Amino acid sequence: MRPRWLGELVHIHIAPEASYEMEALSEARLIAGRGIEGDRYFLGTGTYSAKPDIREVTLIEIETLEALQQGEPKIPGIRIELSPADHRRNLTTRGVPLNHLVGKRFRIGEVVLRGGRLNFPCKYIEELLGLPQLHDALLNRSGLNCSIEKGGVIRPGDPIEPLED
Amino acid sequence: MATPRIVMKLCVAEIRAEPGDVRVITLEHPSRPHLPPFGAGAHVDLHLPNGRVRQYSLMGDEKDRSRYLIGVKREPEGRGGSAWLHDQLALGDILPVSSPRSHFALAPGTSHLLLAGGIGITPLLAMGRRLKETGQHFHLHYFARSRASTPLLSDISQALESRHVSLHFDDEPATQCDLVALLAPRQDDQQLYYCGPAGFMRAISAAAAHWPEEAVHFEAFAAPRDEDFTPEPFTLRLASSGALLPVPAGESALEALRSVGIALPSACENGACGTCECGYLDGEALHRDGVLRPSARANRFIPCVSRAKGTLTLDL
Structure with a gap:
């Protein structure tokens, strides 16, 4: 069956510990059931919300960052410059309908992820980055927390496409 | 509660010796041309090995966003942070440094x-x-x-x-x-x-x-020390849950909170930086910090060093 959509991995970022600045990677090794090598969630040193949760790897759409930069939608019209290094999700995607992938499998290069719950923006990041309103601006478009079903190495530019369950 | 701050891995770009056993250390970002802005009087946290966190004031020009300058005096009687910065830190090393914070800023005045x-x-x-x-x-x-x-x-x-x-x-x-x-x-x-x-x-x-x-x-630099002070056990009450938490004489309120899973942000754990500050609603606090203003002591508390008589209700 032809894929219904085809996206692309734009950026990979990890943080070695909670609150540490994100570091861009030109390739990353994902370990099934754990996370990205070197990342805080892999190392178990991240800041987690209280809810039990799958968060081996987190994704966000670059389209969200572009909309934030333009202050879209016009109501409430929050305009924020949020760089891919600052949003604190691991993977920045283009052309991937993340909000529709809860519970679904999809492929990034050789790696297979399954969508967990939608990411919910936290006040923590707003304070950490000194960007008031960021929480509100990310509501309903804060990305997707995923588990890793099949590990491997990914690089920016890798294609992202849906898989059958 | 203090707000969290981004920690950046900065590069030691220059080390200069000054009289009085002082090292001036220049820190730069390896990839970003501009560091987060700061105002005169602000400080950063240096994250040293073994989980030690130390505060140093930024002495450089706030208009120059390309670097942070700190002056570190070797404190032989200190807790080892300054000695490490003098003996171990070398040019080109990478050091985790927080974004600046200030509770010592210029105020309007003539x-x-x-x-x-x-x-x-x-x-x-x-x-x-x-x-x-x-x-x-x-x-x-x-x-x-x-x-x-x-x-x-x-x-x-x-x-x-x-x-x-x-x-x-x-x-x-x-x-x-x-x-x-x-x-x-x-x-x-x-x-x-x-x-x-x-x-x-x-x-x-x-x-x-x-x-x-x-x-x-x-x-x-640190909370004032009173050699005659003998820590006594006391009790914390959490306003949100009503839970009672005993604090033994040999433990800080911060440690007691941490032991039941309430991890307030903290840094110096020496009563100087104010990172772990929280509010209290009633009880008799024994303030032992070096950061709160006298008027703040009526309802604010620094749990890494301060204690209480009897039961203190924290706004947590």
């Missing part, structure tokens, strides 16, 4: 009196530079043991005009200054800022006791 003791000069140097650039009326008094062991004299003469600075050396009687006489008069709206070792802080606090609290700004 004139400003800056008092520095020893390495306490670092935030006041940045403040003096800012006051000079903005054309405000100010004077910096720098107190030290002897001219030969005084750090950053060349930085001061580069940044400030000599008419703005008075140097006072313990071993040069002609330069000495009577703090009580200096602080006795206060011009309308004059603001006082001071930073230095414990004895210096005590002396100025006493000499400025008649100044209005909102005109007095200070930063201590």
Whole structure:
């Protein structure tokens, strides 16, 4: 069956510990059931919300960052410059309908992820980055927390496409 | 509660020795041309090996966003952070450093009196530079043991005009200054800022006791120590749940909270930085920190060093 959509991995970022600045990677090794090598969630040193949760790897759409930069939608019209290094999700995607992938499998290069719950923006990041309103601006478009079903190495530019369950 | 701050892995771009066993360390970002902005008087947290976190004031020019400058005096009696920065840190090393934070900032006023003791000069140097650039009326008094062991004299003469600075050396009687006489008069709206070792802080606090609290700004290296203080057990009550939490004599309130899963952000754990500050609703707090203003002590609490009599209800 032809894929219904085809996206692309734009950026990979990890943080070695909670609150540490994100570091861009030109390739990353994902370990099934754990996370990205070197990342805080892999190392178990991240800041987690209280809810039990799958968060081996987190994704966000670059389209969200572009909309934030333009202050879209016009109501409430929050305009924020949020760089891919600052949003604190691991993977920045283009052309991937993340909000529709809860519970679904999809492929990034050789790696297979399954969508967990939608990411919910936290006040923590707003304070950490000194960007008031960021929480509100990310509501309903804060990305997707995923588990890793099949590990491997990914690089920016890798294609992202849906898989059958 | 203190807000979280981004931690950046900064590169040690320059190390310069200054008199008085002081190292001036220049920190730059390996990939970003601009560091987060800061105001005069701000500090950063250095994350040292073994989980130690130490605060250092930014002494550089706030207009230069390309680097942070800190001045580190070796404290042989300290807890090992400054010794590590002197003996182990090398050019090119990467050091985790927080984004700047300030609870020691310039306040609006028609004139400003800056008092520095020893390495306490670092935030006041940045403040003096800012006051000079903005054309405000100010004077910096720098107190030290002897001219030969005084750090950053060349930085001061580069940044400030000599008419703005008075140097006072313990071993040069002609330069000495009577703090009580200096602080006795206060011009309308004059603001006082001071930073230095414990004895210096005590002396100025006493000499400025008649100044209005909102005109007095200070930063201590550590909470003042009282050798006669014997820690006693007490109880914390959490306002949200009503839970009671005993704090044994040998444990801090911060540690007791942590042991039940309430991990307040913390940094110096020495009563100086205010990172773990929280509120309390009732009870008799025994404040042992060096950061809260007297008026804040009615409802704010620094759990890394402060204790209580009986039961203290925390706004947590």
